[in-house]
Amino acid sequence: MRHWLKGLAMAGVLLCVWQSHVVDAGAEANQHSHLKDPPLSTNLQSNPADYVGSETCATCHTEESKKFDSNPHAKLSLEHAGKGVTCESCHGAGKAHVESGGDKTKIFSPATASAKQVDATCLGCHESAHPNFERSEHGKAKVSCVSCHSVHASQEPEHLLKVAQPQLCFQCHTDIKPQFSMPFHHKVGEGLMKCSDCHDPHGTFQSKQLRSTADQNAICTKCHTETAGPFVYEHPVVKVEGCISCHSPHGSENPRLLNVSNVNTLCLQCHSATNTAAFPHAVSPTGPVHNQSAQYVACTNCHTQIHGSNASNIYFK
Incomplete structure (x- = not known):
């Protein structure tokens, strides 16, 4: 009998706790229920009554509406039962625009907005993918999202680029374009590589917007795997200054995209008697075999493993 009464009391306690949890959960649901109603606008009003729906937009913007069906943003709308990305998610509530007969000042237009306004709108959804954009070189230079991307008239559907790489990048980086016409170059113009293979246009904490890695040489060694190491005997310049040294x-x-035509000149920038003070760890070549005035022998004829060696501290095989 005593055990039965104790069990009944415990059941009553559990019932009270459950009822309290249900009440609290219901109150919290009511408190936040308004968050489900407005579309995903990030720039203008959020009153549900001010949104007219994409069907209304399509009555005037017919071409844009037809093309939007194949747009990556439209897929999000379908995945979220119509509550994903719509016209008013980016352009803001359209009621005032419609009632004014299409007044352009009554709607948000990325084409005429400032770079800051455009970026704030796009990053409202894409911030997790591009958290460093505002600190990037493009962000600082006020190169907005619509400078490279076009939602309604893209020529490169996957990333909604206005034109495909590298032509898109060359529109601004005119000083880089001629370098890919040199006798030895990375095959960007041939379409075997893209600028974004090495650079992150949306920003990193590295200079030149190189793709962020713990070791910047990893950008090069992901293709040039034979130089990656690790090696027992590492070439210090590779670790300190990187491949571009x-x-x-x-x-x-x-050849080999070297900075100078004569490989010995390249090596002697560090490995010379006159540079021992500046490069105390660089070994200065001595002996008749290294006498450049008497004979010319390329350094790499003997020191073949210049990126690093597992057998020799002077980079022999």
Whole structure:
């Protein structure tokens, strides 16, 4: 009998706790229920009554509406039962625009808005994918999202680019374009590589917007795997200054994209008697075999493993 009464009391306690939880959950649901109603606008009003729906937009903007069906943003709308990305998600509530007969000042237009306004609108959804954009070189230079992307008239559907790479990048980076026409260059113009293979246009904490890695050489060694290491005997310049201390990454008039035509000149920039103070760890070549005035022998004829060696501290095989 005593055990039965104790069990009944415990059941009563559990019932009270459950009822309290249900009440609290219901109150919280009512408190936040308004968050489900407005569309995903990030720039203008959020009153549900001010939204007219994409069907209303389509009555005037017919071409844009037809093309939007194949747009990546439209797929999000279908996935979220019509509550995903719609016209008013980016352009803001359309009631005032419609009632004014199409007054352009009554709607948000990325084409005429400032870079800051455009970026704030796009990053309202894409911030998790591009958290460093505002600190990037493009962000600082006020190169907005619509400078490169076009939602309604893109020529490269996957990323909604206005034109495909590298032509898109060359529109601004005119100083880089000629480098890919040099005798030795990375095959960007041929379509075997893209600028974004090495650079992140949306920003990193690295210079030149190189793709962020713990070791910047990893950008090069993901293709040039034979130079990746790790090696027992590492070439310090590779670790300290990186690949570009010897190579021009876009293009060069010299084989292997070297910065200078004579490989010995490249090596002697560090490995010379006159530079021992500046490069105390660099070994200065001595002996008749290294006498450049008497004979010319390329350094790499003997020191073949210049990126690093597992057998020799002077980079022999």
